[in-house]
Amino acid sequence: MLVARSQTIFHTHIHKSYYLDVDHMNQTFAPKVDFFDVVQSISKALDYAFPHIVSHHVRVAYASLRISRYLRYDRQAEANCLIAGMLHDIGVLYEGHSGEDAQIDTGDDCHARIGYHLLKEDAIFGAYAPIIRDHHSFQAGVTLTEHIPIEAQIINLADMIDPLISDDLDMVEQRAVVKNKLEALLAEGFPPYMIRAYKRLILQDDFWLDLRASDLPVILKQQVKRFEIEFNAGLLVAYAQLMAHLVDFKSRFTSTHSSGVAATAEYVARIIGFSEVECIEIQAAGLLHDVGKIAIPNTILEKADKLTAEEFERVKAHAYYTNKILDVIQGIDRIKTFCAYHHEKLNACGYPYSIPGAQIPLIGRIISVADIFTALTEDRPYRKGMDEASVRSIFCDMVERGELDNRVTRVLMENYPAINHYREMAQQQAREGYTAFINRIQENQLGPTGMDRIPARLMSDTEAKPTVWEM
Template identity: 30%
Template sequence: MINNRKINLTKLVETISQTQTLFFSNTLLYEHCLRVSFIANLISKEMNLEKQDRINLNHACLMHDIGAYTQERSLLLEINKRKDINIRRHAYAGYELLRDIPFFETFAPIIKDHHNENTQNLLSKIIYFADEIEVLFRNNKFTTTKELSLKTYSLFKDKKSFKDVFDAFNKISKNDVFLILMNNIDELKKENSLLVGDRFEILNNEQLLSMVKAIAKNFIDAKSEFTKSHSIDVTYTAVSIAKTMGFTPADCQKLETAGFLHDIGKIFIPLDILEKPDKLTGSEWLTMKSHAYYTYSFLNSLGLDKEIVDIASFHHECLDGSGYPFGLEGNDLSKLQRIMAVADVYAALRQQRPYRTDRIKHEEAIEILEKMAKIGKIDMEIVKSIPYNLLMLWEY
């Protein structure tokens, strides 16, 4: 079986936060999260909070708006329009999205209360404050720290429970460096990475599978209506093939983990490309193909087992070297990697796509796969091992 794995949880959170730019087609929301995190990290440091609390706060800041609905996203960052929405709804939605993911549950409750000014949770209170300051900042062109301080005072002067947070903010924002960094996202990101540090966690087999299943459901497949069950379908197909071929439970578990993660690179792909009903242009197709590389890069950054990373990342490679992103050939591809490639094609054929309204039947999908195997694209032995009982999964 797979040994326990050390995961860089901070890197995972940062990447999911970063993909809000493409996930929501809105760069402003990601920049907002970065600035909120920067403000909150400075405040937590000034207040001498425990390191674990500061890390949880940083993670919560980076993902505090992850639950925002489409109609809310454009309004969250405008002072005069916030009153037109139920601003606490997305906070609870974010909590619901994250609370069942292993290790995310430590900061999910902070997100739940980040728009509740009466919260007793100090970390939620700091996000509330930082969020208000960031929106104030983006809606005003502050050129001096004094201007910012006066505006902040007018906003919080009647909110006595925020006195300690306000006092800490006044200390960390009293020089021009604060304004300079707030106006330069690239420099702010560098500084932010130095303020708190990364959080690493050791995940056992059950925790790892639980995490990747939740990530697949909530962040990968949820991105598009056309991929809402793709990761679980690919995983089910791959594991079923492996069992038919007599692979060990340990190998099946590797496939299961890799299956749930194989398309995580798609969170970097713009939605208008993922859902384009027409043929992609050359540049659009290159962008689409890049998801396999982003899966490889992202999973490597987390510190996952190399075998799992490669199984997940090589699902578009072909035996004849015509695949992507690395152009690997048959001798470079293990049986488990080949199984994942076949499972991905089978699932894609059986599912609805933007360019195809009807799902292809099992027999027709097998026929297509056999033709691919005959011209050297995929492994015929694996195609022949697709069990007929997969039909049970697809009859919906």
């Protein structure tokens, strides 16, 4: 992990002469953040990825919560339904399944297995991986027994009903359409007691009104007890790493980009004289800066030819989406700013906010320089990584045009070999992680009756993670 590597490599490289006038953070590091907000930032990212089924995740979470309440499962199961519901299709993003034409929940459980692999080692969301793995078990032909987590069965049902929910139908039509589907599912073998539960729910007006409400995330948040997690170094980087995976794993061409930016920014920041905790914050910002690219279709991100003006406009919007996704989490304003401004220029010719340099914090300028450096030196779909002379020349031109911070660029240029080596190492490590992830998926280690299936009611005992959330 980046944290461990950085502690061993840097002390010999820092030269006093590079110490700049650093605006050190004066707020407490490790802010306490609301766990619901953290989850919501992911469901918001998924909304951006699938604009044609916006709010799918919060609707499935809400319906799952209501089903679990109706069936009188305990509060742990309710919480699991809500959190896993908001995350359940997280595996769909893998290798480009995003954009207007993306299919979601088409029947097979491939994305459920991918979601499991994305989350199972995760320090924050690992406990929810088995639920996500099984949320399409019924479509995959698995008989729903006690070996399938009950939360997965509930989400499975809510997920199959959700595409039928439409603002174009009046309440009577809506109830009839859903009732027909429930009867069909019953005939296909879905557990009768769950079908009965959903049939009762559809009779309740408040259920439909909530499901169609524009402030459904607020309604959801009101249903649950406030649960804070401390975004210490480990959890902050874990969150940032997961978000980086979501966006980077969309395409093998970008599968290591965020890691390269994080490593470059961290190295530059250490030379400049930022503290250990600030460097962790910078690492996190490096990992998170491009998360808004989740909203950009791969046809554009992977395009080998020059982008059209319209395509470029769409790409430019990603920093805005990054800001919106992170905006959901109260308490990480500094990181949000560093990420949101990573395409701003000192001469106010950047995007999307076109703010002048005076408003761009030093760390934001570092992320910006690190992003350009990584983009130039890594291989892209349309060219190999550039050589040192070409990179130096581009940076020289950008500084001359008043776009980049001269001092930050000087630190980078004067330490070029060491920083480039560190970036390469970080991207190599990320590449190995990506390859291992793909191999796990392709080996398909978890068959429908695989050994790693666990009885639902034991889930919180057997897969205890620091953030299993109780309501």
